[in-house]
Amino acid sequence: MRGHAHAFDGTATAATCRCVVPASCEENGCPECTNLGVNVAPTLRRVTAIRALDLRVLAGREALDQPVRWVAVSELDDPTPFLEGHELVLTTGMTLTSDDAEPYVSRLVARGVAGLGFGVGLTHAAVPSTFVAAARAAGLPLIEVPKDTPFIAVGKAVSELLAAEQYEEISRAFAAQGRLTRAALQPAGLSAVIDLLAREIGGWAILFDESGEVRHAAGPWDEARARALAPEFARLRGGTPSILALATPSEHVIVQPLGRHGFFAVGAERTFSPIGHTIVNAAGSLLTLALEQGRGPRAAHSHIRAAALTLLLHTPPSTPPQSTPASTPPETAPSTPASVAAAVLADIAEELPAGPIAVLACATPDPDALADALPTFSAPRGDHTIVLAPETALDHIIEIIERTTAHGRVGVSPVIPALTAPDLTTALDQAERALAAAGDETPVVRFGDLAGQGLLSLIDPEAARTFAAALLEPLTRYGSRTDLVESLRVYLACNGHWDAAAQRLGVHRHTLRYRIRRAADLLARDLDDPSTRAELWLALSI
Known part of the structure; x- marks a missing residue:
């Protein structure tokens, strides 16, 4: 699979993810917010909607769905060296003039900030019109912060929103782990975990066996995607790294080994958040445990079922099998092979x-x-x-x-x-x-x-061809002096009716009689015998 690969030591939650998620969960078909494949952050729209802050949007309203990851207060004429992106920058414009508007806004946009909050009533009575025009032209949200709203109040509000989002995300992660655990306890636990995992991440999930063959898959996967992962399995078999994260322009993929019993891979269009990595790791642990624990009992049960089938195939014709409860006393239990099979199956909670x-x-x-x-x-x-x-x-x-x-x-x-x-x-x-x-x-x-x-x-093709070649060999060896094979085929197709067969071949019926007698002599067979006719028709049909 082409793209960038990153190795993890098994603690993928320690990785830092800076993905941008402008769309809401509802827009992704996830009204219950179960999609854990992406980071969650409050948007500027949510911040400006807090009535107590009394914030007013002056420009860039169309970009209010940008996520806000922090609040940065700065009076520098160029704060960008101290920013990481997606901050709400707050300033009173202490060092700024109207002429600084365009270069200042351009630097903020280039750094990827979420928006600019301009405090009024101190240095500037109102936000300078040049800043409004520059922000509108650049598509940068510009927010007026009134004098009665201290910057610390805005910072606390964003911090509280971030904490609430993180708490909700962690709660969803715990809930998802619970759902995965319950899925693993189902009779078809491996398949159930893969099915649920694909839904949880909003993408696809594939379970592979030790050789790299697909055991089960869910979500929008395809054969080409599965085959593309084969080289990654070879890397993982070496033990280093223990987890692979692959990135292409359109997809993010995580591949993990499952002990000695196979691999699993998940993929989604968006970058996995740390919580998303946690869910994937939890699924990997459950799958590995199920494979390790189930191997012994599963093999034993498989041998028992195979033995039961053998007993059923040797049951005397006069004795139909019956399900025998495990609690049936030995002295009263039937002793037929079928009943023994039923009793053995009852011991492993199965029945016929x-x-x-x-x-x-x-x-x-x-x-x-x-x-x-x-x-x-x-x-x-x-x-x-x-x-x-x-x-x-x-x-x-x-x-x-x-x-x-x-x-x-x-x-x-x-x-x-x-x-x-x-x-x-x-x-x-x-x-x-x-x-x-x-x-x-x-x-x-x-x-x-x-x-x-x-x-x-119902006949093995190779065996049928060998049979036909041997049976018809005297006719084919006779050659094309007269077409005995085709004459015999038409004669048998017409059920031995001379006139109908001769008419179909376009020859006189006496000519056809000669050919059929010659074929019978070469084959050393009686063509009036129904068994001979059946064998020849079968051979001619191959």
């Missing part, structure tokens, strides 16, 4: 779905996240995950899978009436065949949809 179900075979780069997100039984099987989805919740579960898996593929079996081994075995095979047909353009394939593609859709 009841009633009609469909079997789903899912290929996903993050099977753990998928298992966490699903409200029904799932188990690993080879390089994919098997899901038992109740018929009543099938569409909802498919939606969850599509939402949870990045670049995932799903095969769906027809619904079976109950979890008996024969039905489950058949449905499992159908789901895996449908999964094999799924791809980037069609990530979810139902087995029933394969019927429209014919028998060929």
Whole structure:
């Protein structure tokens, strides 16, 4: 990712952020002020609205939404060397004359001050008209401060506004940390934290596995952005720095490692404030903890579910499985494989779905996240995950899978009436065949949809081509002296009707009879045999 990179030692809150945020939270679609990606400061409009100060705006009203970060009192003819930007400068004009207006205002604008407060009733009875004209021309807010309003009162008012804004921001940060913690405690905690974090910062968030593949993403992210972060992962794997902050003209990004278990990145259009960094760090801690703590139990549960699936596939046909409560006494509990599977699952607070179900075979780069997100039984099987989805919740579960898996593929079996081994075995095979047909353009394939593609859709393409080449080899070796292959294809397509096939080929039916007899002799097959016809038609269709 092009741009400037800054390394942090893990305490990003110590960084100083001077971002300018002229828009309000409401303008950014955040009426509850939950967007923590930006700094907060009171505006000149809020300062001038304080009635007790009796301030009057003389120029630059259109720029009153500039943030005020401090009040600076100065009687110097050039105070800019002592300013940082975004100050409200207060002066009585003790050393200033009317001729100083334009250069004085120009210097303030160049330094980036928020506005100029001119005290009247002491050196000047009123703000000189040349200062009003210069401020109006430069777009600099010019505020008249009456004699009865001491400068210290203006300073205290701004200080109180700053303190109130900072308190509110810290309160929002604590509230956001609470929301993130509650999200982390959900069954799909990793995904929930990423989803919430993207909303909190008003941008995007991506969770990556150890290899840099996307596990889950939320907000306006895209593949190109995710790929651009790959070089940063290589830097972070070295351990130095521990956190990366990247900046481009249009985006600010933070990348953090999650122990040994992956990375996460967040991005927003605006600079992250210190509080924003705190929230991102809190999310990183929660994600790391969830990955570290969940690894052992998750692996154990995964093995248990896999064993339960194996038991279900070996259940005697006459014994449908039943959910057995963990409290069932051993001497009264059924001892069938399916019942044992149900009892084992009950020990880890899971149960088998009841009633009609469909079997789903899912290929996903993050099977753990998928298992966490699903409200029904799932188990690993080879390089994919098997899901038992109740018929009543099938569409909802498919939606969850599509939402949870990045670049995932799903095969769906027809619904079976109950979890008996024969039905489950058949449905499992159908789901895996449908999964094999799924791809980037069609990530979810139902087995029933394969019927429209014919028998060929169920056969391995390479095996089918090998079979066809071997079966038709005598005809292709015979060469082009007579087109036996095309004649045989048309003859079979016309279901053995000589006249129709001859007419389609444009030859006499006796010529066609000769070709078909010759093909039968070369193949050493009886073309009146339905099995032979089926095999040849399959080979000719490849």
